[in-house]
Amino acid sequence: MTTFTPAIPEDVLSVVQWAAGEEMPLEICGHGSKRGIGRPVQAEHTLDLSQLSGVTLYEPAELVLSARAGTPLAEIETLLKLSNQELAFEPLDYGPLLGGERGRGTIGGVLAANLAGPRRLKAGAARDHILGISAVSGRGEAFKAGGRVVKNVTGYDLSKGVAGSWGTLAAFTDVTFKVLPAAETETTLVVRGLLDDLAAAAMAVAMGSSAEVSSAAHLPEGIAKTVADGILGSEPATLLRVEGFGPSVAYRLGHLKQLLAAAGEMQELEHETSKALWRDVRDCIPFADGSDLPVWRLSLAPASAHAFVLALRMRAAVSAFYDWQGGLVWLRMEAGEPEAETVRTLIKQFGGGHATLVRASMPVRASTDIFEPQPPALAALSARLKAEFDPKNILNPGRIVAGAH
Amino acid sequence: MSGLVMPKPDAATLARRAEIVADMRIIVPGEGVVDAVNGMRAFESDGLTAYRQLPLVVVLPETVAQVSRILKYCNDRNIRVVPRGSGTSLSGGALPLEDAVLVVMSRFNRVLEIDYPNRVVVAQPGVTNLGITHAVEQEGFYYAPDPSSQIACSIGGNVAENSGGVHCLKYGLTANNVLGIEMVLMNGEVVRLGGKHLDAEGYDLLGIMTGSEGLLGVVTEVTVRILKKPETARALLIGFPTSEEGGQCVADIIAAGIIPGGMEMMDRPAIHAAEAFVHAGYPLDVEALLIVELDGPGVEVDHLISAVEAIALRNGSTTCRISQNEQERMTFWAGRKAAFPAVGRISPDYYCMDGTIPRKELPRVLAGMRSLSEQYGLGVANVFHAGDGNLHPLILYDANVPGELDKAEAFGSDILRLCVEVGGVLTGEHGVGVEKRDLMPEMFSQTDLDQQMRVKCAFDPNHLLNPGKVFPQLRRCAELGRMHVHAGQLAFPDIPRF
Numbered sequence A: 001m002t003t004f005t006p007a008i009p010e011d012v013l014s015v016v017q018w019a020a021g022e023e024m025p026l027e028i029c030g031h032g033s034k035r036g037i038g039r040p041v042q043a044e045h046t047l048d049l050s051q052l053s054g055v056t057l058y059e060p061a062e063l064v065l066s067a068r069a070g071t072p073l074a075e076i077e078t079l080l081k082l083s084n085q086e087l088a089f090e091p092l093d094y095g096p097l098l099g100g101e102r103g104r105g106t107i108g109g110v111l112a113a114n115l116a117g118p119r120r121l122k123a124g125a126a127r128d129h130i131l132g133i134s135a136v137s138g139r140g141e142a143f144k145a146g147g148r149v150v151k152n153v154t155g156y157d158l159s160k161g162v163a164g165s166w167g168t169l170a171a172f173t174d175v176t177f178k179v180l181p182a183a184e185t186e187t188t189l190v191v192r193g194l195l196d197d198l199a200a201a202a203m204a205v206a207m208g209s210s211a212e213v214s215s216a217a218h219l220p221e222g223i224a225k226t227v228a229d230g231i232l233g234s235e236p237a238t239l240l241r242v243e244g245f246g247p248s249v250a251y252r253l254g255h256l257k258q259l260l261a262a263a264g265e266m267q268e269l270e271h272e273t274s275k276a277l278w279r280d281v282r283d284c285i286p287f288a289d290g291s292d293l294p295v296w297r298l299s300l301a302p303a304s305a306h307a308f309v310l311a312l313r314m315r316a317a318v319s320a321f322y323d324w325q326g327g328l329v330w331l332r333m334e335a336g337e338p339e340a341e342t343v344r345t346l347i348k349q350f351g352g353g354h355a356t357l358v359r360a361s362m363p364v365r366a367s368t369d370i371f372e373p374q375p376p377a378l379a380a381l382s383a384r385l386k387a388e389f390d391p392k393n394i395l396n397p398g399r400i401v402a403g404a405h
Numbered sequence B: 001m002s003g004l005v006m007p008k009p010d011a012a013t014l015a016r017r018a019e020i021v022a023d024m025r026i027i028v029p030g031e032g033v034v035d036a037v038n039g040m041r042a043f044e045s046d047g048l049t050a051y052r053q054l055p056l057v058v059v060l061p062e063t064v065a066q067v068s069r070i071l072k073y074c075n076d077r078n079i080r081v082v083p084r085g086s087g088t089s090l091s092g093g094a095l096p097l098e099d100a101v102l103v104v105m106s107r108f109n110r111v112l113e114i115d116y117p118n119r120v121v122v123a124q125p126g127v128t129n130l131g132i133t134h135a136v137e138q139e140g141f142y143y144a145p146d147p148s149s150q151i152a153c154s155i156g157g158n159v160a161e162n163s164g165g166v167h168c169l170k171y172g173l174t175a176n177n178v179l180g181i182e183m184v185l186m187n188g189e190v191v192r193l194g195g196k197h198l199d200a201e202g203y204d205l206l207g208i209m210t211g212s213e214g215l216l217g218v219v220t221e222v223t224v225r226i227l228k229k230p231e232t233a234r235a236l237l238i239g240f241p242t243s244e245e246g247g248q249c250v251a252d253i254i255a256a257g258i259i260p261g262g263m264e265m266m267d268r269p270a271i272h273a274a275e276a277f278v279h280a281g282y283p284l285d286v287e288a289l290l291i292v293e294l295d296g297p298g299v300e301v302d303h304l305i306s307a308v309e310a311i312a313l314r315n316g317s318t319t320c321r322i323s324q325n326e327q328e329r330m331t332f333w334a335g336r337k338a339a340f341p342a343v344g345r346i347s348p349d350y351y352c353m354d355g356t357i358p359r360k361e362l363p364r365v366l367a368g369m370r371s372l373s374e375q376y377g378l379g380v381a382n383v384f385h386a387g388d389g390n391l392h393p394l395i396l397y398d399a400n401v402p403g404e405l406d407k408a409e410a411f412g413s414d415i416l417r418l419c420v421e422v423g424g425v426l427t428g429e430h431g432v433g434v435e436k437r438d439l440m441p442e443m444f445s446q447t448d449l450d451q452q453m454r455v456k457c458a459f460d461p462n463h464l465l466n467p468g469k470v471f472p473q474l475r476r477c478a479e480l481g482r483m484h485v486h487a488g489q490l491a492f493p494d495i496p497r498f
């Protein structure tokens, strides 16, 4: 049981080469802030990349930042802030939900888990902002892909290809991300008292308008009070975020209010309050209750999410709230059973998508398909891809699929 | 590159041509199989017209089942396949092979579903890029990535090339606007990736497919995000005495937190050619002309127009016009949009390059191009997606002068080498195809390329789909799979561990 903590890419290469030679599985981690997600990895040794740290290039005018994979996300966010820039995809912080601290996590982990936040609808996820990587494959070979410029179609986009691979294809040593100017200001329009179906309709109207809403979430009765220190109270709250330059935000907000005049009572949350609110939505604070009740993260067709949740409520005791206009549903299973079969069967009936069990007790994690099982042809293709990167199955074996990747 | 070496045609396949054509007619009955030389001529090249090759046979399937059967048939018999959309590729991605079935997707031309609540369109791959916008514009929506070829190029081709356009600076490339695809693997299996939901499940195969140039699968359906049209758009037309000042202006606009809807630059030769062609009123006494378009609500656009104008003045702009109406805005763009044909008027032929560089390197790269231009004795005009550093140098030459095409290609290769040298890449949006294939080692080590080829092996282990494109040297998958392990000793005594 050894934990390797290389501080330079060359040493990452040596460790993986050794592990490949010995066919010795490695658990790969940064800060371990997302260790609770995925199937428990059965590995004798750990490759801890948290010492492989440091920003190696940041050119604000070029909108680009490169860092060693183990660089703390918090360090990068602080640095970007100095130039009024940010990672526009707002990587979520799983810490609170999984019973850890806030503010942990490395930039490599951001890519490996393909994190995103409420701005997903407009700004995409980590995969939409990654420009290039250096990494070590399970073959024990150091390779790079992509580059440092935004427009690049030279060769396969392996930087995207490894996004969301949870350390099963390669150990990243360096990542290069596109960064963007942070919005000058933001305001959130809150529509009160809507039931899920009306909230879905209101969000669809808002997102389909020219108000350029960057985030749309709905917190049903009871959930609303759990965010932003309870300032919303308990009443259902439908949240619409408008960001940009001051005059533009004011104008677009006015436009939204007109569009939704008949929807319900409205309230506005300014800059800092709005930010705090979205941070809590992003980090799934409503379910960060210190328990290990199963929590699902569902990716669905936004407009049918509420119908899915209604159907699920007939079959299981769940709490739910919606981000991404419904495209992201967070579910807490109140009876303690994950009900994977029920959840996944219903998803297929409501326009497709997938479910990831992001929190559960150890025994549940070991006995449930954490990630969505794929149809045979796709599963076989994924397995072939894994084998091309990691033929000896030494990188996070079993994290995604039992007995394999 | 005129000495382009393509994979050696398979004699057995060539010998069985008649049989293969007959079998294709069984799979795709009716008009869908073209084997007469006259009919096949239309498909012998794509937008990179310097290269021509008649295929073994052209097949135009209409259903996914037909595509699946064609690929399975070819896979079982070791027959190569080249997919083709509208044939506008500028890198020879759709160039036929003598021994390959050319699968043309143009009959897949229906928009299958328009879903406003989810803001997506589901289309067959042969629908044109502009066709998607046409399908939704009556409701005020549009599809954002807008290659200049949008009237002709297919959405399937866009996925295969990860195409960009003027609006990609603000709204992203094809990869950022595609939510799902259905595709057929070389073994005939049909696979769906993503859909109307935002995150694809499992490995990001959609990310790998986008920009894979027809080497991994044939796309048979595409789901894209549509956006509401911005309320207004206005443009500034700004002239600078030097390209340095123009480049600095671009950097300052971005540093001010402004991401324009479009930001394009032209150099003196391009300005003059465009002005002579469309009379857009471009200033002729400047070295660099910048078009900056701001879109959004009127108040925002007005606010940003004055901000950009001030930045331009600070950077020494000598002219700055602001569009007062839609017609004027279109006039500003007319010259830029007609830049290619405009250059076509001042030179018998031109060769369009597509490197990307870190923006700050613009002055150095333009200077490098000028000296290369002298060295080769060929002119060059530059249009430039200034916001994201994507250059389109147009090399002027005359194909009828013996040796000039070779010279133009050598010049182009040198420009791309220069792009890589300053930290950029070989191609920003046009793809590697056959054109930049042999330059790949400029950017990637053999290990990098081997890992990319291994991805190919996961999709198409026999290298039957579009071989001879992208990779300079094809290596067998069995050979690529071999591992050279250093078993036995711990080669890293100094690595901290506990």
Ligand SMILES: Cc1cc2nc3c(=O)[nH]c(=O)nc-3n(C[C@H](O)[C@H](O)[C@H](O)COP(=O)(O)OP(=O)(O)OC[C@H]3O[C@@H](n4cnc5c(N)ncnc54)[C@H](O)[C@@H]3O)c2cc1C
Binding pocket: B046, B047, B082, B083, B084, B085, B086, B087, B088, B089, B090, B092, B093, B094, B105, B125, B146, B147, B148, B149, B152, B153, B154, B155, B156, B157, B158, B159, B160, B161, B162, B163, B164, B165, B166, B213, B214, B215, B217, B218, B219, B220, B340, B429, B430, B466
């Ligand atoms: C005048 C002109 C202007 C252009 N401007 C731009 C521009 O601004 N931005 C830009 O990015 N590009 C531009 N292009 C390049 C070109 O239009 C794009 O690359 C376009 O996406 C190609 O689409 P297509 O349907 O013509 O594909 P094709 O040329 O037919 O094929 C391109 C590649 O895609 C593959 N392919 C096509 N369809 C499929 C499918 N269904 N499944 C799998 N593989 C497939 C082919 O094998 C080939 O490798 C321009 C081209 C021209 C001629």
